[in-house]
Amino acid sequence: MRSVSLAFFRQNPAHAVKALAVFLVLLAGGAYATNYSLWINGRNNPNAQAGNHADFTYWGPASTAAGVNKKSVNWDGFSRVSDQNYRVRDALDCYCTGNNWCYIAAHSAGNLQIGYALSLYGGSARSKKNATPNASGVCGNSDGTTQTGWNIKWVDVAAGAGGGSELANVGSWAVSDPLTSDLKTATARALYDHNQTRSKWFYMYAGSKGTLYSAVLPGQDDEAVAYHSSGGVSGSGGAGFCNPSDWFCNDLTLGTAANEGGKAKWSFHSVKFRDDGEALNHYTNGAWGGVVSKVRADMAANAN
Template sequence: MKQFLSAAAVAVTTLMGAEASATNYTLWIHGRNGGSTQSGNYNDFSYWGPSSTAAGVNKKAVNWKGNQRISVENYRIRDALDCFCTGGNWCYVAAHSAGDLQIGYAMSLYGGSTRSIKNAVPNSSGVCGDAGGTQVGWNIKWVDVASGASGGSELADHGDWAMSEPLVSDLVTTTARGMYNHNTTRSVWFYNFAGSRGTAYSGILPGQDDEVVSYHSTGGVSGSSGGSLCNPGDWFCDGTLNTGTSTCSNGRAKWSYHFVSLRDDGESYDHYAAGNWSGIVGPVRADAVTYAK
């Protein structure tokens, strides 16, 4: 499916004449951190791992203060999308954890707005100059999501994180799910990679989890609250998280344009990039290498 969509997007770009020489970029949007990454510096990959590691064509790190509220820091994501995903340029997007909230929030609330076409030359604040003209929304081919937190985490519900961090209030499951219309993706597909190597918080996180987020969130499952979803054959769960766009075995549907690309049946991937493209970020990086060209 992804192969077809990528080819179609390239074909559309090629047919647009002046946009035949489009440059493609891969934007990496990180999740919760202590705010240590350099906001506006698209070359700072310290959250992810060595910057020399292959991670999709023309990769850019979209840095934001990862302990602040989504609404406060979302302009950083919009700046990046304006910079690299307008005019003749197209983007692939990869997001981790709360980065899923950031790209979903931007697409839902601002993806239908008029944007100034930019020149892909950022200043020190991460803002690019005007190239002339406007367009509606951004040129995005697809979004890969590593253990997405767009459905929130019960660790925020139960106060297991520092509640002084503004972001934690956004990660409460009901708050995250009500923050924007998760079905509004502007017809851009979100490919979800759901890890299940969780142990430390098994009594708090329902169903299968990666120590930070449960399958109800990482699988893009719809609804106003979370649920207990697992791998096939696991007991004590409300249902199985099915791959692709299929509804869960308990009848819960995924949000529109959400597709589970990886369900961690082998319980191999935890939540953490660990500064080395590790955990569930690993399969997403490999996917970007293969398809983000």
């Protein structure tokens, strides 16, 4: 479109008034959309400041590129999913309503948190918010209207615990941790309908640098969760899935295809990265480490 000179408006004041009116309407309606990248932590987040979306203690240096306008959701990583899910919903309301859109990245039990929010609340009426949180991480209403669910482009999941972990089953984690109850494989898989993502794609990143003490985990694992969970494999219980180099275990397939042996993935779940080199474990190590490094790279490159 050709630009209009200032002289034109001086000679045609009526057009100048109309142009100003259109601009004010657009401004009042929040016509300018902003994209955000929300990072949802997993288990053990004791040092993070709940409600402080600028605190990346769980992940690594806040200066590291990890998607446009990145925000750290910061739930406590200790309580039951249902008890802390309001913090995830608060962040989704803040940044993913109105004209604003979000890219989501989740780690470990953060997979349960975003899955729970979408399945149980993703079809509910959400007040459009102004993306300006208070100290508790709650934003004010923007225009008084509502919308159904949230504006989410896609979800990247590193070392997802949506299918639970056998380490929780056998009590390898502290029994005083309420979250451990939710992380038992049967409980995690029954916590919500994993197939109900509100048509949002979950891209799964599965690590496989396991150790001897994770022998209770079936198939390939990252020391904390097995491929059946990090690969989004459907069903009521975990099973062993491996890399193609392992002849004694069914392969976890890339993409949305059913796994070797015929076991399907949950709807709208796709394996984007499988750690064939067995090089990446579960842990961030305060430096965006482990399989999270792959998600961070994807967010930095594509969440814009």
